[in-house]
Amino acid sequence: MAKVLTGKEVSSALWERLAPRIERLRAAGTAPCLAIVRVGERPDDLSYERTCTRQADLHGIAVRRFVLPADASQADLAAVIDEVNADNGIHGCLMFRPLPPSMDERALCDRLAAAKDIDGIGSASLAGVFADTGEGFPPATAQACLETLDFYGIPVEGKRVAVLGRSLVIGRPVAMMLLARNATVTLAHSRTEDAAAHTRGADIVVCATGRPRAYGPEYFVPGQVVLDVGINFDEAGELCGDVDFDAVEPLLGDDGAITPVPRGLGGVTTSVTMAHVVKAAERALATATA
Amino acid sequence: MAKVLTGKEVSSALWERLAPRIERLRAAGTAPCLAIVRVGERPDDLSYERTCTRQADLHGIAVRRFVLPADASQADLAAVIDEVNADNGIHGCLMFRPLPPSMDERALCDRLAAAKDIDGIGSASLAGVFADTGEGFPPATAQACLETLDFYGIPVEGKRVAVLGRSLVIGRPVAMMLLARNATVTLAHSRTEDAAAHTRGADIVVCATGRPRAYGPEYFVPGQVVLDVGINFDEAGELCGDVDFDAVEPLLGDDGAITPVPRGLGGVTTSVTMAHVVKAAERALATATA
Numbered sequence: 016m017a018k019v020l021t022g023k024e025v026s027s028a029l030w031e032r033l034a035p036r037i038e039r040l041r042a043a044g045t046a047p048c049l050a051i052v053r054v055g056e057r058p059d060d061l062s063y064e065r066t067c068t069r070q071a072d073l074h075g076i077a078v079r080r081f082v083l084p085a086d087a088s089q090a091d092l093a094a095v096i097d098e099v100n101a102d103n104g105i106h107g108c109l110m111f112r113p114l115p116p117s118m119d120e121r122a123l124c125d126r127l128a129a130a131k132d133i134d135g136i137g138s139a140s141l142a143g144v145f146a147d148t149g150e151g152f153p154p155a156t157a158q159a160c161l162e163t164l165d166f167y168g169i170p171v172e173g174k175r176v177a178v179l180g181r182s183l184v185i186g187r188p189v190a191m192m193l194l195a196r197n198a199t200v201t202l203a204h205s206r207t208e209d210a211a212a213h214t215r216g217a218d219i220v221v222c223a224t225g226r227p228r229a230y231g232p233e234y235f236v237p238g239q240v241v242l243d244v245g246i247n248f249d250e251a252g253e254l255c256g257d258v259d260f261d262a263v264e265p266l267l268g269d270d271g272a273i274t275p276v277p278r279g280l281g282g283v284t285t286s287v288t289m290a291h292v293v294k295a296a297e298r299a300l301a302t303a304t305a
Numbered sequence: 306m307a308k309v310l311t312g313k314e315v316s317s318a319l320w321e322r323l324a325p326r327i328e329r330l331r332a333a334g335t336a337p338c339l340a341i342v343r344v345g346e347r348p349d350d351l352s353y354e355r356t357c358t359r360q361a362d363l364h365g366i367a368v369r370r371f372v373l374p375a376d377a378s379q380a381d382l383a384a385v386i387d388e389v390n391a392d393n394g395i396h397g398c399l400m401f402r403p404l405p406p407s408m409d410e411r412a413l414c415d416r417l418a419a420a421k422d423i424d425g426i427g428s429a430s431l432a433g434v435f436a437d438t439g440e441g442f443p444p445a446t447a448q449a450c451l452e453t454l455d456f457y458g459i460p461v462e463g464k465r466v467a468v469l470g471r472s473l474v475i476g477r478p479v480a481m482m483l484l485a486r487n488a489t490v491t492l493a494h495s496r497t498e499d500a501a502a503h504t505r506g507a508d509i510v511v512c513a514t515g516r517p518r519a520y521g522p523e524y525f526v527p528g529q530v531v532l533d534v535g536i537n538f539d540e541a542g543e544l545c546g547d548v549d550f551d552a553v554e555p556l557l558g559d560d561g562a563i564t565p566v567p568r569g570l571g572g573v574t575t576s577v578t579m580a581h582v583v584k585a586a587e588r589a590l591a592t593a594t595a
Binding site for chain 2: 121138139141142143144145146148150172173181183187190191194197199200201202203204206207208210213
């Protein structure tokens with residue numbers, strides 16, 4: 016039986032470390048505050064907004080919502096971002112994407128102040144992840160992978176990692192973060208021939224293509240660590256990951272490990288988002304008192 | 306005998322494409338102009354400056370030199386960068402690095418306007434390479450690898466590529482550029498165990514660690530394409546690459562190919578730098594006339 020790397024314990028440990036930091040911020044008159052910027056009423060966005068708000072409420076992080084209609088213009092959203100940037104009471108901002116196709120998503124992501132870009136969507140944050148410049152924040156989902164490996168004591172240094180998927184939300188940033196931790200990283204994707212040859216040769220496999228249960232036993236070997244980033248719904252409407260968990264988990268054996276979906280990386284991503292808000296608030300306080 | 310991918314032909318083809326573009330720019334009253342910013346008198350910098358100036362003179366690109374003493378301050382260099390940014394007659398800027406350790410290199414690189422960052426040193430250019438945002442320019446050395454593959458008709462799509470070295474000048478950017486062209490890319494480095502296992506499994510190997518003749522026959526198999534980015538001097542003071550050319554070239558066989566050092570990617574890098582100046586001038590002209 017492979018070890019099942021559930022996210023709840025990772026999040027609990029993260030919150031334990033955050034609680035005294037939030038206390039200190041509040042004592043210094045800085046209540047950490049997250050802005051959520053949403054365009055339209057997509058069910059996925061609403062669901063994640065509820066999750067974030069619940070987590071924030073529970074732990075003393077304020078949430079301010081900025082909601083625009085689905086037919087909002089580029090200028091409307093730009094004005095909201097400017098308001099978020101200018102408000103010293105807001106420390107981090109989560110802007111749901113994709114934005115409507117009529118908008119220039121790159122320009123709007125870059126408009127958000129790097130200091131408040133807690134989900135790593137702007138160019139400064141992207142350069143921060145790529146070049147280790149320390150600016151902005153890494154995407155929360157990518158950071159959640161590292162937090163999970165660290166919590167469960169899984170070493171990264173010198174390990175061979177295969178990343179399936181090359182999105183800017185997870186594939187490319189997690190590859191760079193693992194590289195910075197001295198892993199040897201292979202980036203594979205939809206155009207890779209024989210992706211299974213790459214995953215089978217790795218110590219750690221990150222599956223992040225958003226294809227429901229696409230990766231079965233032929234992709235894995237015993238003893239591997241499998242991080243399943245996918246949050247998909249199958250044909251029956253059931254939540255599932257990119258990995259065919261039921262078929263893969265037994266194969267990994269006693270030395271293997273795998274994150275489940277649900278109850279895996281998704282919850283850790285929410286906690287990491289909150290941790291980034293706390294860090295942004297600490298940086299803002301340090302700057303204000305410097 | 307492996308095919309030897311000399312740089313001269315790549316550069317000639319590049320210049321043939323550039324000549325009419327330079328003509329058009331000049332006819333429109335825009336003489337492409339490169340600023341070279343140098344701190345101190347390092348022999349490597351002086352040598353590359355001479356090469357660039359010679360190439361520029363030959364092809365009708367103006368060069369303006371900004372030279373600071375080795376003990377210049379951060380503020381001195383910042384003032385020069387501001388001058389370069391403000392001068393509409395300058396289209397691209399090459400700033401030699403590393404900067405003196407007393408300076409904040411990242412801040413100074415980021416100070417250069419992205420539109421003039423023809424060697425891809427600023428965060429906007431880095432994000433451009435990482436996230437394909439189209440901002441700035443990729444590092445010239447990384448682009449030189451792609452130009453060479455393209456000139457010799459070596460396909461990248463779907464190929465397995467191993468990149469040895471993870472610097473921001475070449476390893477990481479060339480990995481992202483090859484990934485954007487649908488290669489499956491493995492990034493290996495000094496902390497990789499058994500790097501040879503990774504290089505032997507690849508179709509294309511990029512060697513970019515700056516270790517003289519470090520990669521011998523044990524790293525390669527027949528039929529591979531080897532790009533040697535190294536510009537090193539061996540113990541006898543002889544210019545050499547990262548690859549042990551004499552031992553590796555015969556092994557690659559008739560279907561293999563390798564760039565030599567000297568006469569390989571170095572010259573292509575200079576030409577690419579000039580091509581970026583021309584592109585920067587074209588963008589500036591388009592913006593001015595828009």
